[in-house]
Amino acid sequence: MSSHASRLGQLLLTGIPAPELDSATAARLKKLQPGGYILFSRNLKDAATLRKLCDDLRDLSEIEPIITIDQEGGRVSRLRYIGHEPPNAQQLREKGSFDLIKQHGKLTGKLLRLFGINLDLCPVLDISYDDTADNSLKGRCYGTDPQQVVDFAGTFNRAMRKEGVLSCAKHFPGYGPAECDPHEFLPIIDKTREQLDKEELLPYRALMPELDSVMVCHANYRAYDPQNERWPASLSHNIVQKLLRDQLGFDGLAMTDDLDMGAILNEVTFEQAIQEAVKAGNDMVMICHRLEMVEEARKHLEALPDPVVYDALIRLEKTKKKLSTPSPFSLERFAEVNDEIWQLRVDTLGEERAAILSVEDGKRSPVELY
Numbered sequence: 001m002s003s004h005a006s007r008l009g010q011l012l013l014t015g016i017p018a019p020e021l022d023s024a025t026a027a028r029l030k031k032l033q034p035g036g037y038i039l040f041s042r043n044l045k046d047a048a049t050l051r052k053l054c055d056d057l058r059d060l061s062e063i064e065p066i067i068t069i070d071q072e073g074g075r076v077s078r079l080r081y082i083g084h085e086p087p088n089a090q091q092l093r094e095k096g097s098f099d100l101i102k103q104h105g106k107l108t109g110k111l112l113r114l115f116g117i118n119l120d121l122c123p124v125l126d127i128s129y130d131d132t133a134d135n136s137l138k139g140r141c142y143g144t145d146p147q148q149v150v151d152f153a154g155t156f157n158r159a160m161r162k163e164g165v166l167s168c169a170k171h172f173p174g175y176g177p178a179e180c181d182p183h184e185f186l187p188i189i190d191k192t193r194e195q196l197d198k199e200e201l202l203p204y205r206a207l208m209p210e211l212d213s214v215m216v217c218h219a220n221y222r223a224y225d226p227q228n229e230r231w232p233a234s235l236s237h238n239i240v241q242k243l244l245r246d247q248l249g250f251d252g253l254a255m256t257d258d259l260d261m262g263a264i265l266n267e268v269t270f271e272q273a274i275q276e277a278v279k280a281g282n283d284m285v286m287i288c289h290r291l292e293m294v295e296e297a298r299k300h301l302e303a304l305p306d307p308v309v310y311d312a313l314i315r316l317e318k319t320k321k322k323l324s325t326p327s328p329f330s331l332e333r334f335a336e337v338n339d340e341i342w343q344l345r346v347d348t349l350g351e352e353r354a355a356i357l358s359v360e361d362g363k364r365s366p367v368e369l370y
Contacts (some may be wrong), residue, residue, distance in 0.1 A: 004309045008301045010035035010063065010316055011278060011309070013255060015288040019045035021056050029060055032298060035316055036066030038288055039117070044081040047115070047334045054116030054326065064320055066284075068119040068168070071108055074139045075358035079111060083338040085357050087348040088139040089124060089156075090131060093148065095348050098155050101142075103344050105156040109163025111337050116326035119166040121215065123153040125203040127176040136181045139358075146202035154207050161210070164324035169207065171217030171257060172244060173233060174200025178219055182263035186230060187219040196223060205248060212319060213253035216240055216282060218263035230267055234259075240281035253319040255284040274300040283312040283319075 013036040017025060037057050044050055054067050069078050074088025086108070092101050112120055127149055128141035142156070143149035157167050173196060178187035191200070204214070216239065218232040224239050225231045233239045234256040244250050256277045264273050274297045277285045287294050301309070327333075345354045 004306065004313060005302060007033075007063075007313055008298055008309065009033040011284055011301055011312055012036075012294060012297055013038055013066065013068070013284045013286045014294045015040060015291055016043060016053075016057075017291060019043050019049050019053060021053065021060075026056070026060055028295075029057070032294060033062055034065065034294070035063070035284060036068060036119075038121075038286065039067070039069045039078060040288065041078055041081050044078065047082055047331060048329075050082065050115050051326070051329045058116065064323055066119050066166075066320070066323065067117050068121055069112070069117050070121045071112060071117075072122045072124060072140060073104060073108075076140060079115075080357070083111070083334070084341040084345060086341050087345050088358075089142045089152070090128070090139045091348055093142055093144075093152055097348075098152075100344065100348055101152055101155045102159045103340075103347075105159025105161075106163060107337060107341050107344060108156075109160040109165040110327075111334075111341070112165045113163060113324065113327040114329055114334060114337065116329075117165070118323045118326075119168060119213065120160060121168045121170065123156050123167065123169060124171070125149055125153055125169045125207070126171060126174055127199060127203075129176050135175075135178055136183060137175055137178075141176070143203075146199050149203040150206040153203065154210065157207065157210055161212070166212035166319070166322060167210075168213040168215050168253075168255070169204060169211045170215035171219075172204060172214045172254075173217070173221065173224075173239060175217055175219060176200060182218040182257070182261050184262040186232060186263040186267055188229075189219050189221050189223075191221075191223060193223045196221070201243075201248070204244075204250075208248060208250060211250070211252060212322065213255060214244060214250060215255050215257055216244070216280075217257050218261055232263055232267065234264070234282065235268065235273065235276040235280050237280045245281055251315065253284065253315055254282045256282050256286050258286050258288040260287060260289045270296065271300045275304060278304055278312060279308055283315045 009032045012034040014034045070076050073086040124140045142152035177189050180187050216234045259273045
């Protein structure tokens with residue numbers, strides 16, 4: 001039995017089933033002690049219930065947990081189920097105002113702190129090569145070239161972190177060139193190392209000191225894994241350890257994207273996905289939806305060599321030292337921040353366009369339907 005066995009749950013980032021913890025779920029989580037929780041629309045009933053959920057997750061955790069969510073703007077704004085929808089990255093980019101992007105970062109940070117959410121799964125550092133492409137990135141990119149991503153995503157990132165919420169850059173090493181949606185299939189990316197270096201990797205390199213965590217995506221990069229044609233980046237030692245850590249020098253928290261996606265499920269077994277992700281250099285494996293698999297995931301982690309687990313735990317510990325405590329909660333405070341988010345939407349889009357909210361037709365990405 002590994003000396004780290006008692007803390008293996010720390011390597012798990014798990015979804016939870018409902019807006020409130022029932023006694024069975026609470027007992028499971030207390031036993032499992034996951035390192036973090038990710039929230040979805042299924043967890044959102046109203047503002048007060050969300051704050052209580054985050055408080056309850058903290059109360060049952062022996063080590064302060066990461067509580068995270070996808071709150072980007074536009075259709076990928078989970079909190080629009082209980083409040084206003086902020087503008088998306090593309091709308092802010094087209095408006096071209098650093099002040100509005102800064103305001104977006106600031107309000108996002110304030111809103112999350114109010115609920116007790118301490119890490120936001122953004123900014124997106126992918127480059128939009130075609131704003132009309134029907135892939136999972138529609139509307140989510142801060143730039144059509146690397147420098148624009150650095151300028152705009154960097155502005156958002158600094159403003160949000162200043163409010164005490166940690167950030168996560170995604171989707172490393174870059175989904176921009178993907179032809180399909182990883183929720184369904186494994187994208188194959190044929191760009192050369194030189195091309196990836198000049199384009200996809202530039203925002204990561206530029207913003208590296210200001211990124212608390214990085215999410216590694218499920219696409220195959222021929223340039224880095226030529227021998228292994230269908231191997232996802234999230235499970236690739238060449239990409240996580242050699243590229244992100246050794247070459248780019250990132251020593252923060254690295255996590256996989258959701259391992260419940262088609263790009264993973266169609267390619268490898270669950271055991272392989274869990275073990276190879278951590279062996280590749282990730283510190284947390286994300287299981288968002290098949291919650292019955294989380295205990296099984298912990299069992300698979302037991303087979304990992306001690307040094308691999310040790311490195312991950314050290315990086316996790318270092319990241320967790322930066323987590324902020326929640327702000328004092330009141331419905332009045334929530335209403336104030338929510339009004340400011342609406343104002344930001346109007347300032348970005350104008351009254352008429354602000355009234356048109358994102359549609360959940362599910363066509364652009366199944367992530368909307370979770």
